[in-house]
Amino acid sequence: xxxxxQDKRIIEPxxxxxxxxxxxxxxxxxxxxxxxxxxxxxxxxxVPIDTPVLEYxxxxxxxxxxxxxxxxxxxxxxxxxxxxxxxxxxxPFARFLAMxxxxxxxxxxxxxxxxxxxxxxxxxGRFREFTQCDFDxxxxxxxxxxxxxxxxxxxxxxxxxxxxxxxxxxxxxLFNAFLSYLEVENKSxxxxxxxxxxxxxxxxxxxxxxxxxxxSEEKADKIVSFITKIDENEPFLDTLHRLSRLAGDEQEHxxxxxxxxxxxxxxxxxxxxxxxxxxxRGLDYYTxxxxxxxxxxxxxxxxxxSGGRYNDLASxxxxxxxxxxxxxxxxxRLLAALEELKSPVLKSGSSADVIVxxxxxxxxxxxxxxxxxxxxxxxxxxxxxxxxKMGIQFKYAEMNHIPFGLTCGSExxxxxxxxxxxLLTRETHRNISIEDAISLIQRK
Amino acid sequence: xxxxxQDKRIIEPxxxxxxxxxxxxxxxxxxxxxxxxxxxxxxxxxVPIDTPVLEYxxxxxxxxxxxxxxxxxxxxxxxxxxxxxxxxxxxPFARFLAMxxxxxxxxxxxxxxxxxxxxxxxxxGRFREFTQCDFDxxxxxxxxxxxxxxxxxxxxxxxxxxxxxxxxxxxxxLFNAFLSYLEVENKSxxxxxxxxxxxxxxxxxxxxxxxxxxxSEEKADKIVSFITKIDENEPFLDTLHRLSRLAGDEQEHxxxxxxxxxxxxxxxxxxxxxxxxxxxRGLDYYTxxxxxxxxxxxxxxxxxxSGGRYNDLASxxxxxxxxxxxxxxxxxRLLAALEELKSPVLKSGSSADVIVxxxxxxxxxxxxxxxxxxxxxxxxxxxxxxxxKMGIQFKYAEMNHIPFGLTCGSExxxxxxxxxxxLLTRETHRNISIEDAISLIQRK
Numbered sequence: 001x002x003x004x005x006q007d008k009r010i011i012e013p014x015x016x017x018x019x020x021x022x023x024x025x026x027x028x029x030x031x032x033x034x035x036x037x038x039x040x041x042x043x044x045x046x047v048p049i050d051t052p053v054l055e056y057x058x059x060x061x062x063x064x065x066x067x068x069x070x071x072x073x074x075x076x077x078x079x080x081x082x083x084x085x086x087x088x089x090x091x092p093f094a095r096f097l098a099m100x101x102x103x104x105x106x107x108x109x110x111x112x113x114x115x116x117x118x119x120x121x122x123x124x125g126r127f128r129e130f131t132q133c134d135f136d137x138x139x140x141x142x143x144x145x146x147x148x149x150x151x152x153x154x155x156x157x158x159x160x161x162x163x164x165x166x167x168x169x170x171x172x173x174l175f176n177a178f179l180s181y182l183e184v185e186n187k188s189x190x191x192x193x194x195x196x197x198x199x200x201x202x203x204x205x206x207x208x209x210x211x212x213x214x215x216s217e218e219k220a221d222k223i224v225s226f227i228t229k230i231d232e233n234e235p236f237l238d239t240l241h242r243l244s245r246l247a248g249d250e251q252e253h254x255x256x257x258x259x260x261x262x263x264x265x266x267x268x269x270x271x272x273x274x275x276x277x278x279x280x281r282g283l284d285y286y287t288x289x290x291x292x293x294x295x296x297x298x299x300x301x302x303x304x305x306s307g308g309r310y311n312d313l314a315s316x317x318x319x320x321x322x323x324x325x326x327x328x329x330x331x332x333r334l335l336a337a338l339e340e341l342k343s344p345v346l347k348s349g350s351s352a353d354v355i356v357x358x359x360x361x362x363x364x365x366x367x368x369x370x371x372x373x374x375x376x377x378x379x380x381x382x383x384x385x386x387x388x389k390m391g392i393q394f395k396y397a398e399m400n401h402i403p404f405g406l407t408c409g410s411e412x413x414x415x416x417x418x419x420x421x422x423l424l425t426r427e428t429h430r431n432i433s434i435e436d437a438i439s440l441i442q443r444k
Numbered sequence: 445x446x447x448x449x450q451d452k453r454i455i456e457p458x459x460x461x462x463x464x465x466x467x468x469x470x471x472x473x474x475x476x477x478x479x480x481x482x483x484x485x486x487x488x489x490x491v492p493i494d495t496p497v498l499e500y501x502x503x504x505x506x507x508x509x510x511x512x513x514x515x516x517x518x519x520x521x522x523x524x525x526x527x528x529x530x531x532x533x534x535x536p537f538a539r540f541l542a543m544x545x546x547x548x549x550x551x552x553x554x555x556x557x558x559x560x561x562x563x564x565x566x567x568x569g570r571f572r573e574f575t576q577c578d579f580d581x582x583x584x585x586x587x588x589x590x591x592x593x594x595x596x597x598x599x600x601x602x603x604x605x606x607x608x609x610x611x612x613x614x615x616x617x618l619f620n621a622f623l624s625y626l627e628v629e630n631k632s633x634x635x636x637x638x639x640x641x642x643x644x645x646x647x648x649x650x651x652x653x654x655x656x657x658x659x660s661e662e663k664a665d666k667i668v669s670f671i672t673k674i675d676e677n678e679p680f681l682d683t684l685h686r687l688s689r690l691a692g693d694e695q696e697h698x699x700x701x702x703x704x705x706x707x708x709x710x711x712x713x714x715x716x717x718x719x720x721x722x723x724x725r726g727l728d729y730y731t732x733x734x735x736x737x738x739x740x741x742x743x744x745x746x747x748x749x750s751g752g753r754y755n756d757l758a759s760x761x762x763x764x765x766x767x768x769x770x771x772x773x774x775x776x777r778l779l780a781a782l783e784e785l786k787s788p789v790l791k792s793g794s795s796a797d798v799i800v801x802x803x804x805x806x807x808x809x810x811x812x813x814x815x816x817x818x819x820x821x822x823x824x825x826x827x828x829x830x831x832x833k834m835g836i837q838f839k840y841a842e843m844n845h846i847p848f849g850l851t852c853g854s855e856x857x858x859x860x861x862x863x864x865x866x867l868l869t870r871e872t873h874r875n876i877s878i879e880d881a882i883s884l885i886q887r888k
Contacts, residue, residue, distance in 0.1 A: 011503060013542040013761035015496055016527060021540055023547060024491035024554070031492055035479065043819045045796035045826025045844070047468035048475055052459055052573055053497065053559065054517070054529075059455060073498070075519030078563050083460060085498075096465055098457040103467060105843035107829050109795075110468070115497065119522050129496055140829045144808050148827075266809040267816065317457035351553075352489035364588050365710040372711065375487045382489025383592075385551050385584045399549035400489070 018121075018128030025349030025401065030335060034113055034133075036159050037329075041111040041135055044152060049110050051092040057082040060091055062316045071118045085117040089134040089328070090313075097138060098317030106139030113331070127332060136326030138313060143259035146289050146309060147267075149325050150260070153293070153305055154269050156329065161345035162338070164296040165304075168276035171253050172286045172308065175277070178226055178247035184214050195227055196282035203228070222246070227278040236261055239275035253288070260289065287311040288325065301337050305329045350401035352382040354420075354441050357393045359409045366413055370406065370434055377438045397423055404441050462565075462572030469793030469845065474779060478557055478577075480603050481773075485555040485579055488596060493554050495536040501526040504535055506760045515562045529561040533578040533772070534757075541582060542761030550583030557775070571776060580770030582757060587703035590733050590753060591711075593769050594704070597737070597749055598713050600773065605789035606782070608740040609748075612720035615697050616730045616752065619721070622670055622691035628658050639671055640726035647672070666690070671722040680705055683719035697732070704733065731755040732769065745781050749773045794845035796826040798864075798885050801837045803853045810857055814850065814878055821882045841867055848885050 015021060022030065038048070057074050061084070074084035086092050089112045097108070113133040122128060135152060137145045150167070157165055175192075179185045194209045203224060210220035226246050229239065237258070244254040257275075264270040281290045288309030295301055307327035314322045338346055354374060356367045367383050374381040382402065384393050397405055405421045412418055412431065420429045420437040422444075429440060459465060466474065482492070501518045505528070518528035530536050533556045541552070557577040566572060579596060581589045594611070601609055619636075623629045638653045647668060654664035670690050673683065681702070688698040701719075708714040725734045732753030739745055751771035758766045782790055798818060800811045811827050818825040826846065828837050841849055849865045856862055856875065864873045864881040866888075873884060 010763065011506060011760050013503065013539045013758075014500065015543075016498060016500060016521075016525065017523070019496035019498060021496070021544065022494035023544065024493055027492045027494050030494075031482070038475070042796075043824045044815075045799065045824060045846075047795045047844075048471045049468055050466035050471050050474075052463035052465070054460060054463060054561070054573065056458065056460060059457065062455060070522070073519075073521060075517075077460075077517060078514070079461070081460065095457045099459075100465065100467060105840045107840075109826075117498070129498065137829070142829065144812070144827075144829050147812075148829075263809060263812065266813065314457075316455050318454065351491045352486075355489065365707055368588070368591075368707065369710065371488075380487045380489060382553070383588075385581070385586065385588050385592075396549045396551075400491075402489075 016128070018119075020127065020129075024351060026335070028349040028351070029346050030131075030331070033160055033331070033335075037113065037133060037156055038111070040156060040159055041152065044109070044148065046109040046111045046135055046152075049093075049096060049112055050114075051086070051089075051096055051112075053085060053115070054083050055086060055092060055095070057084040059095055059317075060084050060086060062091070071120050073117050073119060087118050088116050089114065089132050090136075090326075093134070093136065094314040095317055097322055098314045098320070101318065101320060101322075107145070108138045109136070110138075111135040130330070130332040133329040133331045134326060135328075136324050138322050138324035138326075141288075141309070141311075141323040143256055143263060145325050146256070146260050147263035149307070149327050150264065150273065150289075150291070151267055151269065153291075153327055153329075154272050157293075157305075160334075161343070162295070162334075166294050166296060167273045167291055167305075168279050168294065169273050169289060169291045170275065170277050170279040171257050171288060172280060172290050173253035173288050174243055174247055174250055174257070175226075175280055176287075177250040177253060178243070179223075181246075181248040181250075182214075182219055182222060184219060184223075187213050191223065192280050193282050195223070195278065195280045198227065198278045227280075229276065229278075234275075236270065236273065236275045239277065243275075243277055256288065281306065281308055285310045285312075291327070295337055295341075297341055298337050301333070301340075303330075304334045304337060348401040350403060352380040352400065352402050354379060354404040354406055354437075355382040355384060355393075355397050355400075355402045356406045356408070357390065357397075358384045358387065359390075359407050360413075361387050363408065363410070363413055367408065370408065370418065373434055374406075374438060374441075377442070379438065379441055394423070403444065406437060460572070462563075464571065464573075468795060470779070472793040472795070473790050474575075474775070477604055477775070477779075481557065481577060481600055482555070484600060484603055485596065488553070488592065490553040490555045490579055490596075493537075493540060493556055494558075495530070495533075495540055495556075497529060497559070498527050499530060499536060499539070501528040503539055503761075504528050504530060506535070515564050517561050517563060531562050532560050533558065533576050534580075534770075537578070537580065538758040539761055541766055542758045542764070545762065545764060545766075551589065552582045553580070554582075555579040574774070574776040577773040577775045578770060579772075580768050582766050582768035585732075585753070585755075585767040587700055587707060589769050590700070590704050591707035593751070593771050594708065594717065594733075594735070595711055595713065597735075597771055597773075598716050601737075601749075604778075605787070606739070606778075610738050610740060611717045611735055611749075612723050612738065613717050613733060613735045614719065614721050614723040615701050615732060616724060616734050617697040617732050618687060618691055618694055618701070619670070619724055621694040621697060622687070623667075625690075625692040625694075626658075626663055626666060628663055628667075631657050635667065636724050637726050639667070639722065639724045642671065642722045671724075673720065673722075678719075680714065680717065680719045683721065687719075687721055700732065725750065725752055729754045729757075735771070739781055739785075741785055742781050745777070745784075747774075748778045748781060792845040794847060796824040796844065796846045798823060798848040798850055798881075799826040799828060799837075799841050799844075799846045800850045800852070801834065801841075802828045802831065803834075803851050804857075805831050807852065807854070807857055811852065814852065814862065817878055818850075818882060818885075821886070823882065823885055838867070847888065850881060 072084050072087045077083050179188050190213045198206050207220050207224050210223050244250045286308040290308035292303035293305035309325040313324045356371050371381045371383045405423050408418045417431045516528050516531045521527050623632050634657045642650050651664050651668050654667050684701050688694045730752040734752035736747035737749035753769040757768045800815050815825045815827045849867050852862045861875045
């Protein structure tokens with residue numbers, strides 16, 4: 001029934017622009033990091049949820065249109081529904097909250113680590129398919145919740161083995177109070193977008209844009225000095241209180257930040273956080289604390305973990321007010337950064353701890369039983385399956401980064417012993433019991 | 445800039461037909477099962493890979509058209525490329541192998557647990573978005589590889605806590621040899637499709653269809669008796685040898701099956717496998733052993749784990765011959781089945797092991813430090829964040845299935861002690877140290 005000539009045509013195996021395969025060595029490491037993060041979030045009582053990859057376009061785009069529209073993958077499905085691939089994990093979470101609020105207890109603490117898709121032009125460390133790692137606390141507006149998200153960011157970076165980073169924190173409410181005090185709050189959207197570009201376009205350009213927006217050199221100057229640290233080492237609370245004075249002795253948001261800082265100090269992690277008044281986050285839904293995270297050695301790489309407090313997450317879908325605070329780690333960008341830094345966090349990605357080589361094909365059943373014994377001790381054990389020369393078997397182990405090899409010929413089989421070889425150092429233990437071999441591997 | 449009236453419109457929060465959210469209690473359990481399976485596959489030296497969710501339609505559909513076409517989600521992206529969501533994990537794996545064969549060592553053993561999408565009509569336990577769990581060994585055609593996949597199926601079911609199942613095994617090569625012996629091999633595609641429907645349409649209907657196909661009542665009878673067990677308890681090797689005789693004393697495939705059975709016997713798991721000659725797997729790419737898995741208590745639920753050996757997986761994309769053997773667990777169907785069976789495997793899905801309640805808001809910093817201490821012992825600990833009555837706090841713990849609650853008032857704070865309550869039994873330990881509280885929770 002199938003045309004024979006077409007049948008034999010070879011299709012070029014390729015992936016779409018901005019998409020990629022992940023080979024085992026990297027996927028093993030990515031999974032290890034994700035597992036660590038999941039265990040970590042769970043230790044704080046956070047729970048995982050799952051939402052569909054595909055949703056109604058209207059549900060994802062909400063008010064619709066704008067810049068997001070061009071960046072998302074959307075189409076009509078076979079049932080003529082307008083559908084789209086999710087472009088972040090926040091919008092589906094808001095929809096989820098609105099749908100399931102009666103089944104959930106507030107405060108609701110969730111994490112979600114999964115892929116999202118954006119049609120933007122691929123750049124270094126940026127792809128059209130990438131993994132986000134979001135964690136949020138919804139249904140509570142206080143300093144403890146703000147603090148807990150910061151503490152989780154801090155411990156997450158520690159457990160990923162990343163030490164050269166800066167958490168840059170600011171408060172959007174305090175910034176807004178300052179704009180009100182300057183009597184430019186009606187221009188706040190444009191001012192925020194401009195300030196958000198500071199790292200990209202520099203102070204002078206920002207100042208001239210602000211002058212255009214506010215029609216006042218004085219106000220532009222004041223905004224620029226508000227968002228500029230007087231020196232890199234200005235203590236957190238000094239910055240806070242200076243800004244508070246510039247905003248006309250603002251009280252409410254200043255006290256919230258003091259309380260958050262107190263909790264950070266109680267947990268002895270306050271030194272990991274800098275008050276950086278240039279952080280505003282361009283998006284207009286933030287209302288409280290905001291933060292971005294930069295890798296000290298790759299300052300131009302952009303933020304690898306950002307977020308903040310929002311007043312009303314699910315307002316598109318429900319009249320219920322749901323305040324929240326959350327953060328999002330750009331996992332693929334972070335991994336790309338770690339690769340670029342040749343970080344020791346990224347280990348060998350070995351496929352197994354030990355491999356049983358095939359010296360004698362008639363002993364295959366025995367090799368399998370050795371492997372079963374090794375696995376019960378918690379070690380990962382591969383068994384070589386082909387009848388190949390030892391050189392090829394060693395090559396296989398090397399390509400899979402397997403550190404130990406085990407052999408057993410007919411004499412050793414008769415003596416119930418094995419030979420263990422460290423494939424890196426070539427150190428060899430002959431005629432030892434399988435139990436001793438296991439101990440030697442575990443000791444490594 | 446945004447129209448105010450439109451801005452306030454509430455969008456109905458809903459998901460697409462055949463798609464669904466997963467709430468925390470189920471997602472916790474699903475993740476626990478996936479983590480167990482991943483650790484398990486890794487213990488055999490299998491490695492994870494990742495491939496894009498979206499691929500060129502031509503790459504996924506290959507020879508194109510046919511039944512698959514209507515069932516897949518496909519569209520033109522913004523760059524006018526014909527793209528589609530993957531409908532299984534096997535086709536992307538074949539494409540992956542063809543692209544990366546020079547970066548991989550053969551035999552290549554991979555697992556892939558992720559979502560796939562099909563536009564078919566949703567039914568009980570069947571969705572348009574669902575999770576497959578595939579594991580394959582590529583680059584080796586021998587009994588050891590066949591056996592290892594079967595052994596992994598067996599141990600996977602054991603570790604998922606599922607005991608009431610039957611692995612039904614047969615050999616497609618032996619069946620084909622029988623069809624040749626009957627001189628109907630040119631009708632094999634239609635015969636296979638018919639035999640594959642046996643469970644659905646019954647023996648009589650199958651017989652009458654086979655008679656149409658072969659134009660011979662005698663041949664139809666012979667095929668039906670080939671695919672029928674003489675009794676449920678016929679020993680594995682007896683069935684094999686009976687079928688071998690019916691196929692004209694077939695040797696090659698019979699010996700392969702004997703060898704596989706020998707390995708299963710060496711591992712003492714041979715009793716978990718039944719030779720069921722009605723299993724042929726409709727798809728024409730299988731060439732060797734084939735298998736399906738049925739839950740004893742839900743026989744009409746269909747197979748929850750199926751697969752087999754194929755000669756040439758990546759032939760669409762490369763001229764390199766890549767024989768393989770693999771299996772696929774339908775994880776969402778299996779979970780739906782376990783839910784229907786109210787299986788004890790699905791536990792409470794608790795969000796934490798213990799919660800620190802908020803008796804006195806001024807002690808929040810202390811509550812957080814108690815939680816940090818508890819977490820260092822490996823327990824999951826939540827801290828209640830709102831100023832609410834104890835009744836509401838207990839309700840929160842109950843909705844999150846948290847088994848233990850910890851309180852600490854100002855007197856206990858002064859005495860450096862806590863009160864621990866088992867929230868199920870109401871058993872209460874007052875004025876104990878945090879270390880004792882941790883021991884009591886861990887002992888549970």
